[in-house]
Amino acid sequence: MTNRTAKISTGSGDLTYPLLEGSVGPDVIDIRKLYGESGMFTYDPGFTSTASCQSAITYIDGDEGILLHRGYPIDQLAEQSSFMEVAYLLLHGDLPKKNELEEFNYIISRHTMLHEQLATFYRGFRRDAHPMAIMCGVVGALSAFYHDSTDITDPQQRLIASHRLIAKMPTIAAMAYKYSIGQPFLYPDNSLSYTGNFLRMTFGVPAEPYEVNPIVEKAMDRIFILHADHEQNASTSTVRLAGSSGANPFACIAAGIACLWGPAHGGANEAALNMLREIGDVKRIKEYVARAKDKNDPFRLMGFGHRVYKNYDPRAKVMQQTAEEVLKELKLSDPVLDVARELEQIALSDEYFIEKKLYPNVDFYSGIILNAIGFPTEMFTALFALARTVGWVAQWNEMISDPEQKIGRPRQLYVGATQRDYVPAGKR
Numbered sequence: 551m552t553n554r555t556a557k558i559s560t561g562s563g564d565l566t567y568p569l570l571e572g573s574v575g576p577d578v579i580d581i582r583k584l585y586g587e588s589g590m591f592t593y594d595p596g597f598t599s600t601a602s603c604q605s606a607i608t609y610i611d612g613d614e615g616i617l618l619h620r621g622y623p624i625d626q627l628a629e630q631s632s633f634m635e636v637a638y639l640l641l642h643g644d645l646p647k648k649n650e651l652e653e654f655n656y657i658i659s660r661h662t663m664l665h666e667q668l669a670t671f672y673r674g675f676r677r678d679a680h681p682m683a684i685m686c687g688v689v690g691a692l693s694a695f696y697h698d699s700t701d702i703t704d705p706q707q708r709l710i711a712s713h714r715l716i717a718k719m720p721t722i723a724a725m726a727y728k729y730s731i732g733q734p735f736l737y738p739d740n741s742l743s744y745t746g747n748f749l750r751m752t753f754g755v756p757a758e759p760y761e762v763n764p765i766v767e768k769a770m771d772r773i774f775i776l777h778a779d780h781e782q783n784a785s786t787s788t789v790r791l792a793g794s795s796g797a798n799p800f801a802c803i804a805a806g807i808a809c810l811w812g813p814a815h816g817g818a819n820e821a822a823l824n825m826l827r828e829i830g831d832v833k834r835i836k837e838y839v840a841r842a843k844d845k846n847d848p849f850r851l852m853g854f855g856h857r858v859y860k861n862y863d864p865r866a867k868v869m870q871q872t873a874e875e876v877l878k879e880l881k882l883s884d885p886v887l888d889v890a891r892e893l894e895q896i897a898l899s900d901e902y903f904i905e906k907k908l909y910p911n912v913d914f915y916s917g918i919i920l921n922a923i924g925f926p927t928e929m930f931t932a933l934f935a936l937a938r939t940v941g942w943v944a945q946w947n948e949m950i951s952d953p954e955q956k957i958g959r960p961r962q963l964y965v966g967a968t969q970r971d972y973v974p975a976g977k978r
């Protein structure tokens with residue numbers, strides 16, 4: 551709280567509101583009393599200038615290209631930490647001591663199995679169902695099986711539900727992939743790391759042992775870290791809004807998955823690789839850049855631009871380095887990477903992209919790595935959802951514990967018909 555204020559002059563006099571300041575980043579004008587005092591709303595479609603909550607989890611500086619999780623820079627976490635350690639950090643606020651991380655890993659590994667009846671849910675889907683359709687359905691259905699962790703007023707139940715969601719997402723995602731290719735589900739193997747277990751459930755078969763490739767395991771774990779949380783993005787805001795009504799955590803995360811699916815959000819990783827493949831050759835890049843700049847053409851460069859980052863997305867930098875490393879270490883080459891690199895160079899020197907401050911985002915390079923590891927593009931957003939579950943769960947817990955939280959209920963600027971009387975059909 552500061553003693554500084556903001557004055558709003560309306561037709562009927564000046565109104566004064568307190569400025570609140572955070573530990574870093576923009577101050578906010580506390581306008582909670584505006585409607586009561588002025589009879590007016592603020593208007594901010596897309597919430598471009600609106601802070602919906604106080605949070606201590608993730609800080610983004612879009613102009614400087616900074617991303618901190620509980621104060622730790624994303625590039626340091628990606629380089630030195632693990633996804634489970636980052637999950638603990640997001641959930642509990644500090645990096646775990648060795649014994650705390652061991653206990654967290656133990657707890658999570660003991661929740662990786664799904665209730666056996668949930669496996670039958672998959673049989674209700676067509677084999678070609680999009681994995682995100684399956685994720686929405688199965689995660690929402692968890693609330694039908696884990697009633698002992700749906701009372702959001704009980705901190706212990708909230709913690710168990712959080713552990714269950716973090717632990718079961720890899721199993722659910724791997725099963726969605728297995729179902730789509732007609733292979734049997736593999737049960738979790740608790741002797742493996744969180745990410746190694748996911749890789750085995752995804753690419754292993756019952757007919758032979760599966761060796762986790764340490765290069766792939768490290769790259770996958772880093773990709774999970776890069777997707778773990780990102781302040782009040784659309785899907786996190788969806789989880790918070792769903793949670794503000796008191797809905798159970800499984801339903802809230804299912805709502806987040808649904809929102810993440812959109813191509814403007816988490817669906818961009820699938821769309822970006824499809825776009826790079828459609829461009830196919832560096833000679834065709836200029837044609838697509840021209841289309842992206844053409845106001846009459848709905849085409850956008852997928853994996854480019856961001857609501858907050860008006861500088862390079864720090865995750866995209868790490869992702870590009872990882873793409874180079876993985877392809878080199880796996881002795882793979884992918885012409886799409888050449889197209890991506892050239893497209894980035896051309897776009898970043900184009901005055902349209904410079905003026906609009908459009909840079910590659912987290913989704914621009916991720917698909918190249920995921921494709922090299924062996925995932926089909928339809929699985930990319932499911933992997934994003936798997937990783938973002940730790941952020942959603944941390945944000946949901948923070949929202950429930952926030953003494954200021956109440957049901958989210960925005961208002962509107964009404965532009966429809968004013969009151970008029972009903973006209974019987976014969977007289978219309």
Ligand code: SDX
Binds near residue numbers: 782
């Ligand atoms: C994620 O919020 C988060 O943090 C999300 C995320 C997370 O971790 O949770 O970071 C993950 O969703 C990353 C973004 C993935 N989406 C894409 O890559 C899809 C392509 N990008 C765009 O659709 C767009 O950039 C958004 C949706 C990401 C951001 O859109 P904004 O903030 O609403 O900006 P805008 O649409 O108003 O664009 C500003 C201008 C517009 O031109 P004008 O109307 O001002 O003339 O830039 C143009 C846009 O037309 N523009 C693009 C463009 N992105 C914006 N033009 C061409 N190609 C693009 N990619």
